Amino acid sequence: MKVTLTRGDKIFLLIFFVVYAVVLIFEVPSVQLPEGIGERWIVDLIPSWGIMGRVNPMTVIMTWGIIVIVLGFTLPIARNFKVVPNRKQAFLEYILNYIYQSTQDMITQENLVRPVFSIAATLFMFIVVSNVLTAFPGVQIVPTSQGLKVSLFTDTWYAPTSDLNTNATYAVMVLILSHVFGIKAKGFKKWLKGWFEPTPLMFPLNLIGELAKPISHSLRLFGNIMGGGILVLIVSYLIKYAFLPVFLWGFFGVFVGIIQAMVFSLLAIAYISAQVEEG
Numbered sequence: 001m002k003v004t005l006t007r008g009d010k011i012f013l014l015i016f017f018v019v020y021a022v023v024l025i026f027e028v029p030s031v032q033l034p035e036g037i038g039e040r041w042i043v044d045l046i047p048s049w050g051i052m053g054r055v056n057p058m059t060v061i062m063t064w065g066i067i068v069i070v071l072g073f074t075l076p077i078a079r080n081f082k083v084v085p086n087r088k089q090a091f092l093e094y095i096l097n098y099i100y101q102s103t104q105d106m107i108t109q110e111n112l113v114r115p116v117f118s119i120a121a122t123l124f125m126f127i128v129v130s131n132v133l134t135a136f137p138g139v140q141i142v143p144t145s146q147g148l149k150v151s152l153f154t155d156t157w158y159a160p161t162s163d164l165n166t167n168a169t170y171a172v173m174v175l176i177l178s179h180v181f182g183i184k185a186k187g188f189k190k191w192l193k194g195w196f197e198p199t200p201l202m203f204p205l206n207l208i209g210e211l212a213k214p215i216s217h218s219l220r221l222f223g224n225i226m227g228g229g230i231l232v233l234i235v236s237y238l239i240k241y242a243f244l245p246v247f248l249w250g251f252f253g254v255f256v257g258i259i260q261a262m263v264f265s266l267l268a269i270a271y272i273s274a275q276v277e278e279g
Helices: 007-030 045-053 057-081 087-106 108-133 164-187 187-195 200-238 244-274
Strands: 137-144 147-156
Touching: 007 108, 057 087, 057 137, 057 164, 087 108, 087 244, 108 147, 108 164, 108 200, 108 244, 164 187, 164 200, 164 244, 187 244
Parallel strands: none
Antiparallel strands: 137 147
């Protein structure tokens, strides 16, 4: 769809953004950002374990909440599947069909298409709901010097994908599954031989390349969601929750959130495909 702006529309938009720039410049010196931006509520369950004994309660709570949301949306559709779909079923079918077609395009082994699709679709459903929640006002709990501060509908919902632990867990899971599928598709000997191709001297580089996959896979999602949330909150305080922050919430929460969920899922398919293809 092509959008055509009249001369008056262009003048209005120019004036609009000039006013925003002026307001931003004058507001910056007087703005006090809330304490706790970028901080996480961390509980040491087992202090002697160090970082391995720590947990973020909001990540755990919201993860289970998102699981309930996904199951609450998909299970009724699955139980009452109709030949002529309603809007919810048609919407879900459209998303899953796109992921399934992408899986078929990248996976050469037909018997592995269905299980890989199930993994990618599950990842997408969880991540997209988690990301989209950041577009809506909700509950946040952050640590401050006075203790825990509970924000009710003055900030967006906490997203588990803004916690690197969540993203890294899924990325490592994808890495392990890709090699499991690789062994199943090519056999253990051929899979093991692939680490030393094209020459044995390439083994260190092949190993580093595989270890780099979960790092880049997780940091990409973490950076977009965590960074986008902080950016929106800072800009919101700078211009007093005018129209631009609402637009940014929608942009980072909905548009970027959906794109990043799809990218994460497609990369999972691509990593598995790289292992199962015939060498």
